[in-house]
Amino acid sequence: MSKTPCIPETLPLVDLDWRRLLPLAGRANGALARYDGMLQTLPNPAVLLSPITVNEAVLSSRIEGTQATLEEVFERDAGIEGPESRRGDIEEISNYRVAVGNAEAELIHRPISLSLIKSVHQRLMHGVRGRDKAPGAFREDQNWIGRQGDPIEKARFIPPSPLILTQKLGEWEAYLQTEDEDPILQTAIAHAQFEILHPFKDGNGRIGRMLIPLLLYKRGALSSPMFYLSEYLEAHRDVYYDHLLAITNHGDWQSWAEFFVGAVIAQAESNLAKVKQMRDLYERMRREFVEVTHSQYAGNAVDAFFARPIIRAPDFREVAGFNTRVTANNMLRQLEGAGLIRRVREGSGQTPSVYALPGLINIAEGRPVF
Template sequence: MAFAPNPLPPEIDYSTLALPLAEAMQAIGELNGAGRGLANPALVIRPLQRQEALLSSSMEGTYTTANALAIAEAGAETDVDDSTIEVRNYLRAFELADRLRQEIPISNRLIKQTHAMLLSGARRERGAHKRPGEYKDQQNFIGGRNRQIENARFIPPPPAETEIAMAALERYINRDQRGNTPAIIDAALFHYQFETIHPFADGNGRVGRILIPIFLMQENVLERPLLYLSPAVEGRKDDYVDLMLAVSRDGDWNGWLRFFLEMVTSSCRSACRTLSDLENLRHDMRSRVTNAGGSARDVMTIDDLFVTPVLSIPRLAERRGVTYPAAKAAVERLIALGILAEVESTSNPKLFICWPVVHLSEGR
């Protein structure tokens, strides 16, 4: 037996959701306001995305560290393990989805291309039928002792019904008549439906969490990619799973919706604090460079470190349009100021890392 979810929307008792809905919308408004106040939003978005990639992947059993991820982002292909490749792919998949949603609506095409990017290039097999960019062709299931379907906690729709269910979901999220359903509620409905259909052989949780801010930006609720739920959900992963299962088993939509709204509120407030910390760190590092008589190029390098906190001297020379000796001298100045540190056991080229930015990516 498998479970196929009913088409959206369900009957929703909004009387019990009024307060958490209002709090979530207020929190999103505050986050949008914080984003508008940033001197350069691009410089603080990347650390937030790095934190999301680390935590969303760890929820699915893929673990790496922020410094290993930063080294992979910097283009170091040697000694990069499979887990780090998968987490780096999360960042690339989000970037692709964000770019595509500005060209086409959220659709099966966008979802499949996001999934293909997520699973591209990873050498480790997490199953014989991952099918990057394609929906499952064999029955999948969730939980179960000894990985046996007979012991599964939940069995989603079979492959023959997956395409039908996903087509219906695409029609729902892009419908013309939205009625009185707030977009933030639609995001919760969309996320439950996607995870319940479980259309891919692998990567469903990560793709589903990527799509939450993508959908909210499509609906003009979120102005910039600043909202990520994994940091909040990570501490309540059992509730996250159990409450979606309760919708399938008992029709308890309101329990799931209250939880989702609480996670949005918590994530917005956490993101606002992190944005403030990142702006303060950026201001402090720029001030240290300026007070030490650093050049405008050094200040530009500080900004670069928030996007990619690992660099090499050849790459810095190329990026700044200077000679190797000039780039080497710039790196040495940043090391003396405590902004950069040498990454041990790297050579050809030797890498240098900005630990303060990396630590904020890990939520420290």
């Protein structure tokens, strides 16, 4: 294995076996279309899928070594402080969520560009691990990937020299603006090339995964950038890294492309099932909240719990738009009494009660949590 900086191939690639890839890409586009079609039937997809969006931040960060769980992130949102050892993890996840939101907002009026990526990276690294590694700036020195403390001679992978990085990033940016290839295959190649270029001193994996739904959205494969792949990539982390490494070690783009397309198919099918469960839960909660409370605020209350599956009583009152604290607290007591929500922290003095919608968290996690 070479211990010199890799020299990335020029895009677009010319030696892929398109006859093998295009039928797979067709299946992947079909799976994405079914998922996207479901999103377009939802009454409020941003609210309904908020837990999936948060879970993407949790899982993409976990690939890079964080340990915080989705439940812990929701608890932190509700003001419940978890273990001190998790605080840094949760800050990184919080940054990821803000950075994704910023990127999605920017895409409304600008293309995916190097300048956009640098601004998103700056927000991702703000005040967390890696904040001393030139946030928002492409590296100007050589980096490498290996076990902590190992010299470059023992590196698993050595990204391109900074002497050619600017040129290769320019080629990569130009490739993003082309529309000659299938959107999913182009996204597969663009993601891998970004990871190979490794243009930042830290945070490359998270930025690269963040780009996946943005690229699919910009190419029209999605009507909104709400498709997240980190659940699959985190579950197959070693295979994911091995395929990326096979590109630089053996020029094996074919296996990488097939892996990525397979990941999109599996994740789209998984997401579709999860969104159906969330939609069904949402519709059932809207009925049952009305039946239990007979309140004009019942619909707003459901939206509040979907936006924040673990929520403090004062925040519930504000998000759901109640006129008085008494009315909001009465509804919370009714919903808790009916078993529709659960109190996870008893209020005391200046510390408010905290409530959760267990079914939603269980769906988002993909396993029973409550």
